[in-house]
Amino acid sequence: MPSSIPASGTADVTHTTQTVPGPKKNSALSDILSLLWRDKVALLSAFLLLIVLVCVVVGPWLMADKARALNLMARNAPPFSLEKGWMFVLGADALGRSLLARIIVASQNTMLIAASAVAISIVVGGLLGLIAGYKEGWISAVLLRLADAIMSFPSMLLAVIVLFVFDPGVTNVILVLAVSRIPIFLRTVRAEVLEIKERMFVTAARAMGARTDRILLQHIAPMVLPTLINLAALEMAFVMLVESGLSFLGIGIQPPEVTWGLMVADGRNYLGSAWWLSFWPGVAIMLVTMALNLLSNWLRIATDPVERWRLQTTVGKNV
């Protein structure tokens, strides 16, 4: 398995492992972990995301001082040189602040904004999708038309206008991103519910007198959850890209708060003399986005009982 080349977007390639596991009596968690171990690309992505998670949680706490410390000796220090210490391995900015430390500190805002926006759109979009799928009629029609209106309008323009009207602080950026992604979750959940609600167990629950909210939350929602989790990883990647773009344009996160997108924008003025200022934060965005995409692909297969065998057995070239 060439772990240097990640597997592609769909189900049927390169999950080549030789062993066929016998029926084991493992917990679900260790089951998933052993599946993850088999797919080295997904494993690598998960590992990278884990590192980022550590940075998000303890990074600002450990590195905040180092990210602010001015070091005149290290002004515009180029990357890949260890003579100023490993903190300057990615170079330093015009004030001699370590770029590595700044990227680690900025990871918190970057990831938290994306995660909060996605969390809001999952909850709101998911609930509205449950309703729109289960109750047809005018509510569903109005929700879908609204979703269409938001979807067909370029999200960047909506964000540009809204963020200028209200201050472009962290909260408003999260809200704008959440609103622009709610339709995706609404539509996905609705499509699943339309299919699930015709199944026997839902009919049975209804026949036994279960209330609508109970049917939706206890019976239907768990069925939709795997799709939602998988979509969430993809959306997280997308939202991160949009947030970086907004911050880059100067209408997203405002200094002194810092995100990776903002760091790229700041470095733009030093493009000729210190290219690394824009370069590394962009690489960070790209790597995390790729890892989220790859992991989402893997999750889609791993959580689908029909597809899971692809991860457990040797697959042929053509499917």
Next chain:
Amino acid sequence: MGGFIFKRSLQSVFSLIALIVLVFFLARLTGSPADLYLPQDASPEVRFQFNERLGFNDPLYVQFGRFLVGLLHFDMGESLQFSRPAVDVVLNAFPTTLMLAAITMPIVIILSVITGSLAAFRPGGVFDRLASFISLIGASTPNFWVAIVGVLVFAVTFRILPTSGTGTPLHWVLPVAVLTLRPTGVLVQVVRTSMITALSSAYVKTAKARGVGSRAIIFVHALRNGLLPVITVASDQAAGIVNGAVIVETVFGFPGIGKLMIDSVMLRDFAVIQAAVLVTALAVFIINILVDITYALVDPRIRYS
């Protein structure tokens, strides 16, 4: 078919009206243009006259009513920054963005259809893995970052391309390349998936058994069916290209509608924002309807009634 187009247009009109209302009231919230266009020490009387002349002192519903009446005459007010009708300003900037999209879209489609089809022919093969990896990078890279790195490499270091502006065809190379990247990355994956399905269908096996060459199988037999999902995704990418255009036009100083809109928001130019948003929304809606019609023409199973 006529009924279908009518129904779709009606839905679009609904969305359009929602947008008009939203944009009008949001734009009014951005703050008073008097703060921006008059000197800081302007007296209250001067401010009042400024607002009176432009109609900003009237109640919001009066302003909105005036705005709607104007819309019917294709009059969306006067641009404050240019002192010209807002519609003119927007229609002036529109061709640049349209051109950007018109060059980008065919490149995206041709590139991704060819790459995706070839990748689908041998899933798991070397070409497939390479194509998947590269398309993943394309879909994951922030376009403003690519734009900056592109300027750094081709304009600053090698000096073979200009940094910004629109003068010569060379000016278009970097913006179009940056704009192409993300949609292509997404679309290659879509083409690949749908082509794998199409290639494993019975009629392709029949063609193979009859000894049809593999190139003919891919591009004649499978592609027609494999293209269907591509058309849907391509229409989503139309909105995506407008998103990308805002960033690309800003980085490269392209006088298109994206840059105009950002500038106008910064300068609180209500009229231009409204006009620009409406014209863009209209364009996106028209594209969506055209895509639906194409879909019906290509797929004989779909008959809208």
